[in-house]
Amino acid sequence: MRRPDGSLAHVWDFLLEQADHSWNARISIATGGVESLVDRRWRSGDYAPRHRVAADEVDGPKSAESSSSSKLQRRLSYVAIPITWQDPREGFEFIVNPESASSPYGWVTANSTAGNNAIAFKGSQAGVASETSPYVFAYSFNGTADPRVPQNVGAAIVNAFYVVNSIHDISYIYGFTEATFNFQDENFGRGGQGNDRITISIQDSAYINYADFATPPDGQSGRLRLFIYDLTHPDRDGGLENDIIAHECAIGIATRLTGGGTAACLQSRISRGMALGWGDAFAEWLEQTGAIADFTLGSYVTGDQRGIRSYPYSRSPAVNPLTYQDGPPSADVHLIGEVWANMLHNVLAALTDNYGWSDNFLVDSSGPSGNVVYMHLYMDGLSIQPCEPTFITARDAFIQAELNRYGGRHYCVIWRVFASKGLGYGAYQDYVNEYSVPPGC
Structure with missing residues (x-):
């Protein structure tokens, strides 16, 4: 080491x-x-709001021709919060057959929330949610009732299962596959170790106001724990806030991709903080709609519209003033993550401004649209960056990923964003803001 x-x-x-x-x-x-x-085990913060909440602020591809070919994908339906929505305040939908070719077995291998990519349960792995009717998982959520009542427990298990599987299929088409150490039990002979689907513990009893994700090396299951939050009345369930689930899963993705499946290359204070930033950035990417609005996390479970970070992620320095100089090794890991995530927010905004937005980005990773380009560079950069990345080496990997995949088409757009946040061409590891761009930009 x-x-x-x-x-x-x-x-x-x-x-x-x-x-x-x-x-x-x-x-x-x-x-x-x-x-x-x-x-x-990644502790992504205590999900308590950074501000005390007053009472009046609370919100009411290979085909499956193998020895496993008998395990055919079934058409299933889920009542869940769509992956591009944030939490129950936007509602639930009856979602039909969301499984894709990224999951040749589908998501469910029996009649419960257990499959090749993930298993979701309460208490123990025997506590899965069963189909409410053949091929349907439809639990009615009651937001005025305690989250621990049976229907609300079922709704949370199904929602978290749907979100984690959706993230599996989406990240797969952008490069997080068996060969790059993703989370699956059966890897279909495509590389990687297998036997490592994500376990999802809903309303875990270990903590409150919290969420975490443990990422062991390839071949051992990632472990997601989601908890109850007692910051509102009634309490709220982390399994029903999609941005929290996505944040945690993305930390697992970053941890596996960096260092080639060892899960041992994001351990320094800076790299752990940046992993939190990658988590926030991935959650935001899923929930943006094209205009790249300001973005907050955790506003549902906390009952605080400002969310759990110091500032919203924003294009405006007046809304989010964080720059490179705010992320030195002595800073809190969450602040380090916020600095990095706000830079990535602005990269996404700039790429979208210049190259447009694809509405099909969750099912089609081809094409020149800015949000598609962004996620390819996000994933590629993680794969090629060095162990224990810093702001500078992660930035360089992101830009090298652009050169590798697109030959420099977006080079100056990206450089100008990083430079605008103090991470310019002449920046050093001293965390002093520097605003220059390379010659030619």
Whole structure:
């Protein structure tokens, strides 16, 4: 391993699992001393609002020709919050057959919320939600009732299952596949280790006002835990806020893609903070509609329209003033993430302004539209960036991804955005804002 001072240490690398922790311990072979001890369970913040809420602010592709070819995809329907919507305030829809070719087995392999990509449950993996009628998962959500009543529990399990599977299929067409260490039990001979679908624990009893995702190496299941929030009356369920679920899943994606499936390359303070930023940026990308409006997370579960971050993600420096100088290693990891996510918000806005918006971006990853280009560069950049990325090396990987895939068509547009946030061509690791762009831009 590389130490913070740049020196190298020969280590034993252990993964130690506990109920609330997934410890990655690196022990010096030479001395037996602990070189590093990092919890791989990503705690994405306590999801309590950054501001105290007054009472009047509370919101009321290979075909399946294999030994497994008998497991055919079935047409299923789900009552859930559509993947491009944020939370129950926008409503639920009856969603018919959302599974895609990215999931040759479909999402369900029996008659419950369990399948090749994910299993969603309450309490234990036996606590899955069953079909309410043949091929249909339709639990009625009552927002005025406690989230723990049976119908609301079922609604949350089904919604989280739908969202996680949707993210599997969407991220797949942008490059997060079996060969790049995604989360699936059966990998169809396409590479990767398999046996690592995401486990989704709804209304987990470990905490309140919280969500987390543990990402072990390829071949071991990612573990998503979603909790109850007691910041409103009645309480609210994290399994019903799509941006929280997407944020957590995206941390798993970033952790697997960076470093080639080892899940060991986002452990420094800076890279862990940036992972939180990638999580926010992915959640936002799913829920934007083309105009790239200001974006907040966590407003439903907290009952605070300002959400859980210091500022909305915004094009306007008056709304979000964060720049490169706000993200040094001494900063809180959530602030580091906010700095990076706001830069990515502005990259998405600039690409969309210049190259348009595709309404089919969740099912078609081809074409020149700005939101499609953005997600390709997001995924490609994660795959090629070095272990323990910094703002500078992550920026360089994003730009190199553009050169690799598009040959520089968007090069200056992207550079101008990073420069506008202090991460310019001449920026160094000293976290001093620098606003220049490369020659020719």
